[in-house]
Amino acid sequence: MTAKVLVVDDSATMRKIIIRSLNSVGYTDIVEAGDGSEGLLAFQQHAFGLVMTDWNMPNKSGIDLTSDIRATGSSVPIFMVTTEGDKGHVLQAIKAGITDYLVKPFTADALREKLVKFAVV
Amino acid sequence: MRVEFINPFVSATHNVFKTMLGCTLVRGPLSLKSEHTPMHEVSGLIGLSGRCRGMVVVSVSRLTAICAAEVMLGSRPEEVNGDVLDAMGELTNMIAGAAKNQLEEYRLTIGLPTVICGKGQTIAFPSQSAPMVIPFDSDIGSVCVQVGIVESPTG
Numbered sequence: 001m002t003a004k005v006l007v008v009d010d011s012a013t014m015r016k017i018i019i020r021s022l023n024s025v026g027y028t029d030i031v032e033a034g035d036g037s038e039g040l041l042a043f044q045q046h047a048f049g050l051v052m053t054d055w056n057m058p059n060k061s062g063i064d065l066t067s068d069i070r071a072t073g074s075s076v077p078i079f080m081v082t083t084e085g086d087k088g089h090v091l092q093a094i095k096a097g098i099t100d101y102l103v104k105p106f107t108a109d110a111l112r113e114k115l116v117k118f119a120v121v
Numbered sequence: 122m123r124v125e126f127i128n129p130f131v132s133a134t135h136n137v138f139k140t141m142l143g144c145t146l147v148r149g150p151l152s153l154k155s156e157h158t159p160m161h162e163v164s165g166l167i168g169l170s171g172r173c174r175g176m177v178v179v180s181v182s183r184l185t186a187i188c189a190a191e192v193m194l195g196s197r198p199e200e201v202n203g204d205v206l207d208a209m210g211e212l213t214n215m216i217a218g219a220a221k222n223q224l225e226e227y228r229l230t231i232g233l234p235t236v237i238c239g240k241g242q243t244i245a246f247p248s249q250s251a252p253m254v255i256p257f258d259s260d261i262g263s264v265c266v267q268v269g270i271v272e273s274p275t276g
Contacts, residue, residue: 010233013193013208020195058233083218086225103222104215105140 003049004029008039008065009081010057014104018052018081021111036060040068048076050118055082055089063096070097077118081106122251122270126224127151130177130268131255133219137212138259142192146264149256157244159237160254160265161185163201165213166244168232169221175270176246177220179213183238185262201238210234216266247271 005027009015015032022030031046033039037059043051051069053062060068066078077099082089085103093101100114131148138144159178163186169175181189183201190208191197198205213234221229246252250269257264 011207011211011214012204013190013211016194056231056233083215083221083231085218085222104218105137107140 004046006031006042006048006051008033009054010035021108025112025115036065039065051076051078052081055084066096066098126270129220129223130266133216134266137215142189144259144261146257146259152254154252154254163209163238165209166235167213167217169229171229172227173270173272174247175250177217178267180265182262188261206236210236
């Protein structure tokens with residue numbers, strides 16, 4: 001996969017878990033960000049083929065990051081990877097413009113399935 | 122504390138450890154905690170707010186924290202370092218989040234996790250919360266989840 005991927009999560013552990021799964025399906029060009037503000041800055045500096053973001057983060061949440069990305073007119077696939085699993089949050093994320101949703105905890109296989117489904121070259 | 126608060130945290134802890142660490146937990150007897158000190162040296166803490174307010178503490182030994190981090194990170198840390206504490210924070214976050222999703226009617230919000238390390242720490246649970254202690258055993262060591270929740274005055 002040649003697409004550049006943005007991984008946004010305030011947990012370095014979760015970023016590593018996500019990156020290992022990304023590597024396993026061929027994504028190797030990955031940029032990390034520790035919160036939504038860093039994520040938005042990175043998004044403005046690079047051309048990403050995929051964005052994976054947590055919801056609850058300091059400075060700027062993943063939902064606000066999603067809204068900001070969509071406000072630019074970008075249709076980049078955005079995955080929300082979060083503990084927020086209730087219907088209200090899922091609907092809120094869909095309205096903000098996410099492409100898919102993965103609730104923590106998740107297996108590496110579950111994440112890989114979603115990545116393969118939305119394979120971006 | 123309401124009995125209905127307990128099972129979501131029991132099942133969430135089982136699910137998180139099984140899914141993220143491949144680790145099967147065996148629950149021990151529940152008890153009420155009179156002293157507000159963590160059961161083990163490494164503890165992840167998360168506050169809860171909404172129609173209820175409270176605190177969840179996930180406590181493990183240093184070795185268990187290192188074992189958990191090894192699975193999550195793909196390599197074994199030599200000591201309890203920043204990576205291990207971050208991994209504990211994420212496990213605590215997932216347990217609190219998974220339990221919260223089972224308690225939708227209480228419209229809970231969880232805070233960002235904090236992790237503490239060391240002996241003799243004191244944790245301030247909300248007053249009148251009567252924290253419940255939920256112990257588990259596993260192949261990577263003991264895990265203790267403490268939950269103290271009270272209904273908020275404004276409901």
